[in-house]
Amino acid sequence: MIEKELVAASTEPLVLSLLATGESYGYELIQEVKRLSGDKIKWTDGMLYPVLHRMEDNGWIKSRWAEMENGRKRKYYSIKKDGHQALKEKRAQWTLLSSVFSGLWKGQNV
Amino acid sequence: MFDLERAISEWRRQMQAAGIKTPKTLDELESHLREDIRSFSLAGKPDDQAFRLAVARLGGPGPLRTEFNKLKKNPAWWPVTICYWLYAVSMILVAVYIARSYRLWFEASKTGLAPNPLLLYAHVVSLTAGYCAAFFTGFFGILYVGYRFFHALSPDRQPSLDRAVLFFSPVSAGLVMVATVLGMLWSHQHLGRFLTGDVREVGALCVVIWFIGLSLTHRRRLLRERSTMLMCIAGNIIVSLAWFGSAILNGSQRFHFGVANYLPLGLSVFLGIQILFLVIGMAPAPARAES
Numbered sequence: 306m307i308e309k310e311l312v313a314a315s316t317e318p319l320v321l322s323l324l325a326t327g328e329s330y331g332y333e334l335i336q337e338v339k340r341l342s343g344d345k346i347k348w349t350d351g352m353l354y355p356v357l358h359r360m361e362d363n364g365w366i367k368s369r370w371a372e373m374e375n376g377r378k379r380k381y382y383s384i385k386k387d388g389h390q391a392l393k394e395k396r397a398q399w400t401l402l403s404s405v406f407s408g409l410w411k412g413q414n415v
Numbered sequence: 416m417f418d419l420e421r422a423i424s425e426w427r428r429q430m431q432a433a434g435i436k437t438p439k440t441l442d443e444l445e446s447h448l449r450e451d452i453r454s455f456s457l458a459g460k461p462d463d464q465a466f467r468l469a470v471a472r473l474g475g476p477g478p479l480r481t482e483f484n485k486l487k488k489n490p491a492w493w494p495v496t497i498c499y500w501l502y503a504v505s506m507i508l509v510a511v512y513i514a515r516s517y518r519l520w521f522e523a524s525k526t527g528l529a530p531n532p533l534l535l536y537a538h539v540v541s542l543t544a545g546y547c548a549a550f551f552t553g554f555f556g557i558l559y560v561g562y563r564f565f566h567a568l569s570p571d572r573q574p575s576l577d578r579a580v581l582f583f584s585p586v587s588a589g590l591v592m593v594a595t596v597l598g599m600l601w602s603h604q605h606l607g608r609f610l611t612g613d614v615r616e617v618g619a620l621c622v623v624i625w626f627i628g629l630s631l632t633h634r635r636r637l638l639r640e641r642s643t644m645l646m647c648i649a650g651n652i653i654v655s656l657a658w659f660g661s662a663i664l665n666g667s668q669r670f671h672f673g674v675a676n677y678l679p680l681g682l683s684v685f686l687g688i689q690i691l692f693l694v695i696g697m698a699p700a701p702a703r704a705e706s
Contacts, residue, residue, distance in 0.1 A: 331443065332450040350451070351474035354443060355482035362486065380443045390635060 618657025
């Protein structure tokens with residue numbers, strides 16, 4: 306299981322990366338992260354929504370309500386231009402970290 | 416017999432009681448809860464168990480409220496709030512003055528032919544509003560540099576300055592751009608050409624370019640906060656030269672509030688102060704003892 310501090314730090318880049326592939330909603334985002342991480346990244350589901358709202362306040366993503374077939378409404382999120390820029394920056398940071406660790410651990414039996 | 420709808424209503428009431436009161440937020444959380452209940456039901460769980468599991472996975476009202484409360488924006492720093500009010504009040508005063516002048520022209524036009532000054536008035540209002548917005552942006556730069564010299568800027572003050580610059584810099588660029596177009600139209604009507612080669616036109620264009628650049632770099636976070644704030648101060652220099660420097664150069668300084676004789680001196684002092692703050696801002700922040 307991944308430590309909660311690391312999960313928290315990676316939430317925004319994960320959401321931005323998923324939304325960069327297309328519009329989605331909270332529940333689907335959580336399921337997708339679970340699937341991609343083999344259930345190793347565990348969010349407390351409700352905690353995703355304040356993050357989504359903050360990202361919306363930052364102007365990175367936008368939302369719209371859509372009616373489903375059963376008449377209930379669902380809130381969809383999609384990435385904005387500033388979100389792509391933020392993703393680019395976060396991606397550079399995480400790639401750098403990843404390459405630093407790769408360099409440090411290369412050949413080590415940790 | 417377990418009633419799912421009643422259980423969801425009760426859950427909603429508990430969330431509201433805990434402080435999550437926004438209906439749209441509750442709707443979104445409820446939508447999530449229903450998705451999870453559905454997924455547990457499809458996996459063969461009875462309704463009551465599916466509900467309990469979904470509520471547990473969504474998280475308790477206390478931690479959720481804490482997270483949502485973090486989203487609330489800190490109130491603006493008081494000098495910034497004063498600037499917003501000053502700008503609003505000064506713009507109302509300018510609009511009232513222009514409306515009064517226009518009414519006087521309207522009364523006078525009944526007795527004889529007088530050119531309609533509306534276009535010129537609109538140009539003057541938008542130019543004044545644009546240049547004033549630019550000066551407020553510059554003031555935020557000075558505030559940043561001055562405050563930073565004595566204290567570390569607290570985490571809630573910097574965003575307040577950021578938001579103010581994000582508001583005033585595009586407002587300034589937009590209004591000066593509108594004023595320039597209106598001025599060109601007026602010039603075409605009265606002088607037969609859009610551009611007259613007046614130094615004021617060049618000044619206005621420089622202001623537009625500078626503040627578009629400031630807005631874009633700030634919005635896209637292309638520069639660090641200190642560089643942005645120094646750009647704001649440099650904006651003061653450009654606006655003062657565009658507004659008052661051009662008036663001195665083309666001899667129209669008599670229009671400036673009856674202080675024509677003091678304008679060159681006043682402008683020099685103002686420019687000196689801006690350069691001083693630029694230099695202070697470029698220097699590293701003074702070392703402070705950890706408290």
